Amino acid sequence: MKRTVITVVGKDTVGIIAKVCTYLAEKKINILDISQTIVSGYFNMMMIVDMTDIAMEFDAISEELEKLGQEVGVIIKAQREDIFDMMHRI
Amino acid sequence: MININEVIETNKMIEQENLDVRTITLGISLLDCADPNLEELNRKVYDKITTIAKDLVATGNKIQREYGIPIVNKRISVTPISLVGAAACKKPEDYVTIAHTLDRAAKTVGVNFIGGYSALVSKAMTHSDELLIKSIPMALSQTERVCSSVNVGSTKTGIDMNAVKLLGEIILSTAEYTKEKDSIGCAKLVVFCNAPDDNPFMAGAFHGVTEGDAVINVGVSGPGVVKKALESVRGADFETLCETIKKTAFKITRVGQLVAQEASRLMDIPFGIIDLSLAPTPAVGDSVAEILEEIGLEYVGAPGTTAALALLNDQVKKGGVMASSYVGGLSGAFIPVSEDQGMIDAVEAGALTIEKLEAMTCVCSVGLDMIAIPGDTKATTISGLIADEMAIGMINQKTTAVRIIPVIGKGIGERVEFGGLLGYAPVMKVNNFSCADFVNRGGRIPAPIHSFKN
Numbered sequence: 001m002k003r004t005v006i007t008v009v010g011k012d013t014v015g016i017i018a019k020v021c022t023y024l025a026e027k028k029i030n031i032l033d034i035s036q037t038i039v040s041g042y043f044n045m046m047m048i049v050d051m052t053d054i055a056m057e058f059d060a061i062s063e064e065l066e067k068l069g070q071e072v073g074v075i076i077k078a079q080r081e082d083i084f085d086m087m088h089r090i
Numbered sequence: 091m092i093n094i095n096e097v098i099e100t101n102k103m104i105e106q107e108n109l110d111v112r113t114i115t116l117g118i119s120l121l122d123c124a125d126p127n128l129e130e131l132n133r134k135v136y137d138k139i140t141t142i143a144k145d146l147v148a149t150g151n152k153i154q155r156e157y158g159i160p161i162v163n164k165r166i167s168v169t170p171i172s173l174v175g176a177a178a179c180k181k182p183e184d185y186v187t188i189a190h191t192l193d194r195a196a197k198t199v200g201v202n203f204i205g206g207y208s209a210l211v212s213k214a215m216t217h218s219d220e221l222l223i224k225s226i227p228m229a230l231s232q233t234e235r236v237c238s239s240v241n242v243g244s245t246k247t248g249i250d251m252n253a254v255k256l257l258g259e260i261i262l263s264t265a266e267y268t269k270e271k272d273s274i275g276c277a278k279l280v281v282f283c284n285a286p287d288d289n290p291f292m293a294g295a296f297h298g299v300t301e302g303d304a305v306i307n308v309g310v311s312g313p314g315v316v317k318k319a320l321e322s323v324r325g326a327d328f329e330t331l332c333e334t335i336k337k338t339a340f341k342i343t344r345v346g347q348l349v350a351q352e353a354s355r356l357m358d359i360p361f362g363i364i365d366l367s368l369a370p371t372p373a374v375g376d377s378v379a380e381i382l383e384e385i386g387l388e389y390v391g392a393p394g395t396t397a398a399l400a401l402l403n404d405q406v407k408k409g410g411v412m413a414s415s416y417v418g419g420l421s422g423a424f425i426p427v428s429e430d431q432g433m434i435d436a437v438e439a440g441a442l443t444i445e446k447l448e449a450m451t452c453v454c455s456v457g458l459d460m461i462a463i464p465g466d467t468k469a470t471t472i473s474g475l476i477a478d479e480m481a482i483g484m485i486n487q488k489t490t491a492v493r494i495i496p497v498i499g500k501g502i503g504e505r506v507e508f509g510g511l512l513g514y515a516p517v518m519k520v521n522n523f524s525c526a527d528f529v530n531r532g533g534r535i536p537a538p539i540h541s542f543k544n
Contacts, residue, residue: 005097035094046094059155077101079158081092086344088096 002051003032003081004058006065010074012043020047020076023068027061028053043074048081101158108314108376109342110160111349112369114150115290117297117305117362118142120169120206128178132191135174139166139195139204142304142359147200149356153349161349162371162511166196167295167307168206176218182225189229189236196235203278205295207238210285213247213534215256223253226260230275231267237293243283243480245487249535254480257281258473258529262496265465269498272506276495277428277460281476283483283490288363289419294456294491305362306354307419310346311369312338314376316406320384331385332405339366339409347414365419366410367455368402370430372513378402378423379432390433391442399423400453420489422455428508428515429460437516444475444518452482457491462506462515465498467522472496474525477535485538 006024008016017034024031024047033048054061062078069076103109123134143166150164168174171188179185189207196204207229209219226238240257243249261276268275280294287298290307297305319338323330346364354361370378379390385398403423411417425447427433436442444461451457457479463472476492483490497506500517507514 005092007097007101033091037094037098039098044094044098046097048091059152062155077158080156082348083157083159083345084092084097084100086348087100087341088092 004049004051005079005081005084006047006049007077007079008045008069008074009042010069013073016043016072016074017045019068019072023065024049027056029061103312103315104159107312107318108371108373109312109345110162111308111346112311113163113165113290113309114146114161114349114353115165115167115295115307115309116143116146116359117167117288117301117307119297119301119303120174121299124174124177126177128184128187131175131178132187135188136191136195139168139192140198143199143201145357149353152356153352157348159345159349163202165201165290165292165295166199166204167290167297168192168204169297169299170206170208170210172209172216172219172222173299175222176216179218179221182221182228185222185225186228186232189225189233192236193233201235203235203237203292205237205239205292206297207236208240208296210241211250211253212241212244214250215253220256223256223260226279227263227267227275230264230278237278237295239280239282239285239294239296241282241285242476243484243535245284245484245541246537248537249283249477249480249484251477251529251534252532254473254476255470255529255532257476258469258471261472261494262469265496265498272500272508273465273495273497274508274512277493277508277512279493281492283480284488286419286489290365291367291369291420293493301362302360304359306350306357306359307362307365308346308350308353309365309367309369309419310342311367312342313368313370313378313381315342316368317375317377317381317384320381328401332401335402335405336409339406340413343410343413361416363416363418364410364414366407366414366417366421367419368406368423370424370426371511372429372431374431377430377432378425379430379436383432389439389441390436391446395446396449396453399425399450403454420455424456424459425450425454426460427518428462428506428513429511430513434513434515437518444520448478448482451479451490452486456489457483457493459491459493460512460515461494462497462500462517463494463520464501464517465496467496467520468526470524470526470529471520471522473529475520477529481535
C-alpha cells in the first residue's frame, strides 16, 4: 500500500473537504484517515490516503491537487507518508 | 499512524525554517578509465560519468516532488584525477583537458558541481601529483563546474610542507587567473588534512580509492530548524539546550536517510553515508552563526564562541548518528564566512577575526572556509595559514581544510560578490608578519607521536 499524506492549509471556507474528497474519489484514492485543526488562525487539514489503485503518475495527481487548491484559495500538498514516519517514529 | 501535529511540524521545518537536503552526491570511480592515451582517457571519463549519472538529476527531482522536501544540489564526485591521469599526462596542460572533460560531463548530466580534480599528497607528491597541482589555476579558470582539492597532510603521515608551500603559490595564481570574477577560482579549491573519502560536500568532494564503483552520499542540512527549536528554550540550562539540539538533529538526519535510501533504490547504486553537517547558506534564517547567537552570544567571535560551537557540533552528531545507518563525510557544523549571513555580520561588526575562526576549527568541521583576504597577501603567508590549519587537523585527528580567496585588487573591508550559494564576503585582515623562512625550509613535518598506535 502506498500511503500518502495530503495536507490542506488556508482560510476556512465552505466546501473545501467536499471538493478534495470528490477529486480523490474520481481518482480511486481511498481515504484512510482525516483530521483537522486550526493553527494560528489557519485551517489545517490532513488526510492519509491510499494511492495503490491510481491510474496516473503520483506527480500528475500532486499537480492537479495543487491546482484544485489554487481554485479554492488554499494550499494543497501531497507527500509520501514515509517522510513523516521517518522523522517522527523510530 | 502519523498525527496532524507531526505533519504540521515537518512541513513547517520545510516551508519556514529552510529544512532541505543539501546535496545528493554520486561518487564515481574513474580508476578503470586510466589510459596512456590522453584522448582515449578523456573519452572513457566522459562516457563513464554520463552513463552512470544520467538519471541523477531526474531522480533527485522525483524524490523532491514525492516527499515535498527540497533537494538543493545534485552533484558528482570522482576518483582523484592525479591517479586517473598519471599515465597519460606529461604536462599541466594535459591535465587541463581532463578538467574540460569533467566540466562537459557535468553540463551534460545537469549537475552544478563535479569534484575530484584532486591529488592526495599527504606524505609526498609524485611527479603526476605535482603536474596536476600546477594545472589547477588553468583548470579552475577555464571551467565552470569543476572543483579541486589537495590533501596535504594526515595524522598518520604528517604534513607535506613542499605541497603546502606550492599551494600557497597555486592559490595566489588561481586568484590571479580569475581576477575578473573576484578571484572566484579559489572558492573551488580546498586544501585538506585528513580528507575523508566519502565527503558529499563541495568544493572538497572526491570519490576515494577505498570506495566502490559508484555510491550515493547525502549531505543534510537545517541550521534554520535548529535555530527555531532553540528559540523555544531561551534561558534554559545546558542540559535542556543540548537535548533540544540532539532531538532536532535526529529529525533532520532521518529525512536525509530516507532520501539517500530512496535515491539508492531508484538508481540501483549503493547507499554510502549521510554527512551530518549543519551547512549554512546565505539565506536569512539558514545560518550556523545565528544558532550560536541563539545559544547566547551577541555576535559570533565573542568569548564563549568556541565552547558554544563545540557543544553544537557534538550534539548534532549525537542526534544524527542514531538516525542513520551509516554516517561519514565531514559531519560537523560548517563555518564558512561568505555562505553564512550571521558570519558576515559578525565580521563586519568587528567581532570575528581569522584567528578566532582558526580556534573554532579545532572543534568543528571543517576549517578556514570561504574567507576573503587581501589580494596582495604573500604566497608564503597563505602557506603559513594552511600549515597552521593542517597542524590542527593532524594533531587532533580530524579533518581540517583551507578555502581562502585572496581577492586580487581588493583590500581589507571591501566586499566581494561570489553569487549564488557561495554568497558574498568582506575582505578580512591577515596577520602579515613574515613566515617565509619557516615555509621555505622544504620537506615534511613528521607524523605526531599519537599516530603510532600499532
